[in-house]
Amino acid sequence: MTTTAKNKKSAPADRAATKSKKEAEEVDNVVSSPSVDDEQSNEEDRLLADLEAEQKAASLSEPKVTVAPTLLRASENKSASKTHQLDELLNKASEYSSFIHKDMLGLQKEMSEKAAQNMKRGTKRKGVKEEKNLEEYQNMNAAYKKEKKKAIFTQPPNLSSGCVLKDYQLEGIRWLASLYENGVSGILADEMGLGKTIQVIALFAHLIEQGTTGPYLVVAPLATLPNWIREFEKWLPCLPVIRYHGSKEERAEFFYKVDPVTKANVAPLKKKEVKMKHFPVIVTSYEVAIRDVKKLGSLSPFTYMVVDEGQRLKNRKCCLIKSLKNIDAQNRLLLSGTPIQNDLDELWSLLNFVNPTIFDDLSVFQSWFGFKNIGSETSENSILQNERNSAIVTKLHEILRPFLLRRVKLDVLSDMPPKKEVVVYAGMSKLQRGYHANIEKGILRSELMKAGIKEAHMISQINTLMNHRKNSNHPFLFGEPIDNATGQHVGTAHPQLLIRASGKFHLLDRMLTKLHEKKHQVLIFSQMTEVLSIIEDYLVWRSWKYCRIDGSTKIDERQRQMDAFNAEKTNGANGTRNDDDDRHFVFLLSTRAGGLGINLASADTCIIFDSDWNPHQDSQAMDRCHRIGQDRPVAVYRLLTAGSVDMEMMEKQISKKKLDRMAIAGGDFRKGGNRSKSDKLSHATLAKLLEDDIRDFSNKSDNIEDVRIDDDELDGIMDRERLFDEGKGALKPEGRMYDILENKTSDNVLETVS
Structure with a gap:
């Protein structure tokens, strides 16, 4: 082993020249300050x-x-x-x-x-x-398994005997151990569901076996803290772990020794005790890390600081990253299944956090790798030409190579069931087309007030984009009319009107009916909790059992509902899957609250009712069911209202996916320190990664007036055998009202065209 090297603290020397966007909403009330870059140099x-x-x-x-x-x-x-x-x-x-x-x-x-x-x-x-x-x-x-090769890494003997690491996880620990020995920090960017948490725990076990004491700090989203504690207790019970959360008084008790009889604080924690072998791993939330940065800093230097969902540090001006930089740590590790969210500036922010002495100048990074909005501001042809002339994409990969490890499920889990994503288009109902015209004219509020909609006076006509997003989902988001005959909301008095009022809802109704008949379990994601409430009314009318998680759901209640939903996998006769009509059929989730810390592998169907501007938010949603423990092929259906803002959002997603594929998938970061398949990125591979996800997107325009997808097309995309068939009986990749997205992020692209 080489001698352990220590990272030196260094403040980042940002010399940025452009203005960045405001940080997206933060969980746990961690709100970033407006991120304005430094002014142009001179x-x-x-x-x-x-x-x-x-x-x-x-x-x-x-x-x-x-x-x-x-x-x-x-x-x-x-x-x-x-x-x-x-x-x-x-x-x-x-x-x-x-x-x-x-x-x-x-x-x-x-x-x-x-x-x-x-x-x-x-x-x-x-x-x-x-x-x-x-x-x-x-x-x-x-x-070993089936292949004859040298041992990747022996599992640390202090891990629980009943827990066995997979070979790619052992490879990940070997890489992390090498980073530690060389005194550098990195980003473990394995796809969601591959066990990044377990690899961190095994790394700590390995370091302890080598005689390296803590303290160790894990900073994670609040929703994932119970899972971290549970995994530590399961995999490494010999090392204590505490959940550093709760009230100010409860947190303060951690810094004092407590008398076992009186339970009173008798003495403050001494510095030397922090370096003891059995000092507990501290697991805390973003919010507490910000509030208690000085207290946590008093325990430093930490041997390791691990930040889960590390993409939260994409904005280098946000409150969280500023606080964490003030906590001294010999090594830092970011865990992120989505290291690129919007642009490469955000990736640089992550690299600057883990290795500030290496990545100390954003302006240099921007001047060479300033790819913006691929397909509009930056053309695919210009990227290909730059790669031919200057190997600019290859240089980006070589800069990232020592600090990034990325594996995806299809590459490392041979027994992982496949996943197919289908974009399904719905037309606008007559009511939606009327609302659309009124939004464009700026008269929606006044027209709805004339119609007697009580909530109409609260409608803002300034944010036209948001109004179009609401209308593409369901016009009742602006307020639901009252049925004069019954005095009830029309959706309650006449549930069919609730369905017919929205093209997406009409499509959803037809899809769920088929999915229920064919004994599937379904996750439905939406950006808007109001949409979930309307779907909830629909499910009550259908008498289908469901669960729901959004931002207001308490942690314990989240776990209870997950357990109830997943129990259907063994609730049938003799421990088989429960396919009866009384099963928990649907799980409703808000995309932001339901995309983290949730395992719903009992479901085999995911419906993205409305997309996020950020494709990685939707990818995390899909991974709630397509993960370790899944034993059936997973179908993902993304619903888009043709001729609406949904199409613009999808175009943005496609552009961001191209950037992610070019920078991450094209880099082949599956092995530490070198490419796993070939010596360089081929021109054909790069061209393939930059292809459009949807072949003929422009034809899916507002001339689609019928809210109904043809029965033949609907039957085709709902037929699992045809959907996953690769032979003659396979479904066509595109139809009048659907497109099947091709996977361009795994080994298949790198091997088929290199």
């Missing part, structure tokens, strides 16, 4: 930028303009400086990649030798052939 830079523009324009016509030599030299010097800075960053990354790759080979050799030595001892005792024992030992550690 007047000379602006002069040079204007000069370059003038030169470009002048080159197209005669006579050519003569430019002052001093300004030309300044421009050349600036370009040379940019190139030099990029070269320095590449050299640093290359050195770390080399260190990590060598260390991982050394660790592999050491673990193999250790396994062989252990088996020699076992051979002498049992008189069995050494080779057979070694193979059994490696099988027990999930390192």
